[in-house]
Amino acid sequence: xxxxxxxxxxxxxxxxxxxxxxxxxxxxxxxxxxxxxxxxxxxxxxxxxxxxxxxxxxxxxxxxxxxxxxxxxxxxxxxxxxxxxxxxxxxxx
Numbered sequence: 068x069x070x071x072x073x074x075x076x077x078x079x080x081x082x083x084x085x086x087x088x089x090x091x092x093x094x095x096x097x098x099x100x101x102x103x104x105x106x107x108x109x110x111x112x113x114x115x116x117x118x119x120x121x122x123x124x125x126x127x128x129x130x131x132x133x134x135x136x137x138x139x140x141x142x143x144x145x146x147x148x149x150x151x152x153x154x155x156x157x158x159x160x
């Protein structure tokens with residue numbers, strides 16, 4: 068849903084992180100993805116905000132190998148584990 072009422076909307080949620088933590092490739096939308104990458108750096112999500120991007124993401128996902136799942140899982144651990152989150156928060160407290 069790229070719009071909610073008359074406002075631009077669309078961002079991945081906890082389910083995308085949970086699937087990634089299981090080593091699964093995730094296709095999602097993220098209309099302001101630059102906010103995430105500015106804060107956390109690169110990620111392992113396949114962002115598809117348009118139909119064309121969705122088709123490209125599906126083609127990329129088709130090449131996903133089981134061994135690639137470890138890279139996806141490692142991204143979640145490095146950026147969003149309890150330890151990583153605590154270290155991130157400690158920078159601001």
